Amino acid sequence: MSKPVRVTVWNEFRHEKDSSHAASQIYPDGMHAPIAGWLRQQGMDVATATLDEPEHGLTQELLDKTDVLIWWGHLAHGEVCDEIVDRVQLRVLSGMGLVVLHSGHHSKIFRRLMGTTGHLKWREADERERIWVVEPGHPIAAGIDRFIELDRVEMYGERFDIPAPDTLVFISWFEGGNVFRSGCCWNRGRGRIFYFRPGHESFPHFHNEQILRVISNAVNWAVADNPGFDDVANERESLEPIGAKD
Amino acid sequence: MSKPVRVTVWNEFRHEKDSSHAASQIYPDGMHAPIAGWLRQQGMDVATATLDEPEHGLTQELLDKTDVLIWWGHLAHGEVCDEIVDRVQLRVLSGMGLVVLHSGHHSKIFRRLMGTTGHLKWREADERERIWVVEPGHPIAAGIDRFIELDRVEMYGERFDIPAPDTLVFISWFEGGNVFRSGCCWNRGRGRIFYFRPGHESFPHFHNEQILRVISNAVNWAVADNPGFDDVANERESLEPIGAKD
Amino acid sequence: MSKPVRVTVWNEFRHEKDSSHAASQIYPDGMHAPIAGWLRQQGMDVATATLDEPEHGLTQELLDKTDVLIWWGHLAHGEVCDEIVDRVQLRVLSGMGLVVLHSGHHSKIFRRLMGTTGHLKWREADERERIWVVEPGHPIAAGIDRFIELDRVEMYGERFDIPAPDTLVFISWFEGGNVFRSGCCWNRGRGRIFYFRPGHESFPHFHNEQILRVISNAVNWAVADNPGFDDVANERESLEPIGAKD
Amino acid sequence: MSKPVRVTVWNEFRHEKDSSHAASQIYPDGMHAPIAGWLRQQGMDVATATLDEPEHGLTQELLDKTDVLIWWGHLAHGEVCDEIVDRVQLRVLSGMGLVVLHSGHHSKIFRRLMGTTGHLKWREADERERIWVVEPGHPIAAGIDRFIELDRVEMYGERFDIPAPDTLVFISWFEGGNVFRSGCCWNRGRGRIFYFRPGHESFPHFHNEQILRVISNAVNWAVADNPGFDDVANERESLEPIGAKD
Secondary structure, eight states: OOOOEEEEEEEEOOOGOTTTTTHHOOOOOOOHHHHHHHHHHTTTTTEEEEETTTGGGGOOHHEEEEEHTEEESSOGGGGHHHHHHHHHHHHHHTTOEEEEEEGGGGGGHHHHHSOOOOOOEEEEEEEEEEEEESSSSGGGTTTTSSSEEEEEEEEEEEEOOOOOSSEEEEEEEEEEEEEEEEEEEEEEEEEEEEEEEEOTTTTTTGGGGGHHHHHHHHHHHHSOSSOOOOEEEEEESEEEEEEOOO | OOOEOOOOOOEEEGGGGGGTTTHHHTTTOTTTTHHHHHHHTTTOOEEEEETGGGGGGOOHHHHHHHHHEEEESSSSSGGOOOHHHHHHHHHHHTTEEEEEEEEGGGHHHHHHHSSOOOOOEEEEEEEEEEEEOOOSGGGGGGTSSEEEEEEEEEEEESSOOSOSSSSEEEEEEEEEEEEEEEEEEEETTTTEEEEEOOOOOTSSSGHHHHHHHHHHHHHHHOOOSOOOOOOEEEESSSSOOOOOOO | OOOEEEEEEEOOOOGOOTTSSHHHHHTOOOOOHHHHHHHHTTTOOOEEEEEEGGGOOOHHHHTTSSSSSEOOOOGGGGGOOOOHHHHHHHHHTTOEEEEGGGGGGGHHHHHHHHHHHHEEEEEEEEEEEEEEEEETTGGGTTTOOSSSEEEEEEEESSSOOOOOSSSEEEEEEEETSSEEEEEEEEETEEEEEEEEOOOOOTGGOOOOHHHHHHHHHHHHHHHHHHHOOOEEEEEEEEEEEEOOOO | OOOEEEEEEEEEGGGGGOSSSSHHHOOOTTTTTHHHHHHHTTTTTEEEEETTSSSGOHHHHHHHSEEEEEEOSOOOOOOOOGHHHHHHHHHHHHHEEEEEEEHHHHHHHHHHHHHHHOOEEEEEEEEEEEESSSOOTSSSTTOOOOOEEEEEEEESSOOOOSOOOHHHHHHHEETTTOOOEEEEEEEEEEEEEEOOOOTTTTTTTGGOHHHHHHHHHHHHHHHHHHHOOOOEEEOOOOOSOOOOOO
């Protein structure tokens, strides 16, 4: 029997502590709680970590035993220490999967790994979103029909400043007239990265089973087949003889 | 008549000032000199900039009027200021082309735009390299026959830690038994990036017309069609009416 | 001065000859007429060819002097001779550009070059389409603002059975709730292929200057940099000595 | 417990029946025999099929219960019926994996799915090949060190006329001075395709455990996550209301 996937769900966890914010009602224990709960139901071995813990909860020890890290941040991207971002980046390049949710498009770690700004257009107008599957054969789309419909969302629209995804799995349609590349896969080093658009703090999308299913699919997809670090090295000995030159 | 392409050739320019180093003989005026000379012969409008100038010679003013930046660095990647790296990155995302040569694979700007380490294997053994064209229809391969042969080179070998190129134009064969993805194209933001392997400081490859031709081809390819910056914005007004929800 | 691009506009030209069909009013001289007219205005050297001509108008002689072929077909894909499809395919692999419009997604030549069915979902309900630019730096998007809006269209929706495009330039939003990858680039051999969604026979989209601009942009993009045919060959002579084996 | 993967190993099986050919000594039961044997050792459910059987052994019934098809052909590509090629193509687009070996680069099914000629350069000179891993994190590279070395091979060299792979896993170095993209992944429809270079009929490479390991890795990788066929359909009912137009 294979060992359970080890996931760490990282959450900024600020909105939810503000009792005047809708998030405090929808996610009283933090957005990470229902995500972690769902992943545990799938048989995964789940830890959580949040911004205000020492080292943001992301110790080297925890990262070393994390197969896939989930990231949600919004208000306080700038408070994430660069040293921790370095640490997470190296783990991803060594094979740790990374699933970035919603406003995480502007997180330091996502921008670091993408090399772009992560900028996009947005609107808060309680509009409908339909997340279309464009690669139905992809494992992240398993169990999802032709689309997921969300009745009220914050809109994210193109132009989304990302490197063209290695695989584009979902495209969102918005009632207000916009589209968005909302499910995007990239490989970086030996790591796999998935960006998934839904998850605004003011809506209960992390209680929606279809959204949760995409997240657990993405975790399973993001587990490295062959973790390891590809370093720089001087290979003094050649594999073949090198002839003398004039 | 279209305006000449505006190129800035950036060079670390340290090896060449060391009279005990071969580079001082091969490139007495710096490696940037023959590159700049060749590009001027192609009718381009060429500036040069080097590490030890104020702001490394890369003022905002110069970058703003640079269509394509060429980058060579090796010994002193760490001395390049982060503010200048930020500045160059934003210009690339806004449409400035970037051609990174040889040991620039470890430069801050290349690692920043790639999100990976840029690590590779290397060997200094005066071996032969044959740079094969795998996309003969690509503009960067124009005027190049099936391969370019270099008699003595420093070897760079896989695994090269880069995001898979958007287009892989050249693959190198080495006498000592290695291979390398030696001509790689990426799009980032509105900018185009080309990495080209040859150009060790101890060999006269920047006096080789085929190498120079690839560089000028790459400059022409990297000129943005539609420069501009894609920012973040709240689009309060929707394009379509948004229905009331329950 | 560079020579004008040589374009051949191929049209099935059946709907327009049926006086009971709206197409006969909108395009009395065939859909190819306004496209050809626009391209001539851009200084291109334009020929036209249609299904019912001998060899469908696509003689080897004409193809040999065509830089980019535009293809519109719908009713009669099955009437296109396989020999002509072979001929066009080889020319594309040798560097002739191909721009496939609208219902051409089901043409023999498109399916041949893609290896997939080209299947999609569709609806005729006079709905609005908004064609969003997702790669604003791409030459095919030149002169186009954030999107093109078309008031009444036939809908094409995902899942569109194509290989993932090498570059995805446009994504369409439809009033009825669907999305579609509506501007897709591929390289095949030394040729460049662009699929563009608009162009239903019952609407005057080929009189719309923004649509025409995308088509002329696509033609310019699709001109081969280095045409030629990459054949199979036995290279008896090796480039390096091959050692005796035990 | 998951069900065993169902593999069909298809072999042209002509060289091996010619007692004057080395293949008859190396593979007395056909090349498919050691491949099938290895896959059975990995716990797979393996069938074989060959050219001279009725329907080339590829009945609809067998294909319908095949998760992954392996293909080796060389002398007699032209004898494969187009109807069988159609059948295999549709199964691939519906999610059947396809692993194409060596001279299968010129098979009808590979050319059909690629849309290109599959042309390449070749040489029979008993030279050494070193198959380098360029994506060490990819599941097809599992258990393979930095490269696989084969002492005597037929050379295949660039330019290889294929669409740029969705993922390039291996690049070959040849003693005689050539390089080749020797391990290439593509998605087509819901199916996954892997091309792997080694396997000349005159060498015992299908008795080499590293080569066999890549093949079984490729089979495991090529099993569809979500098989199904994405057809064409008229979606008369829209998901959203469509407004009246003027």
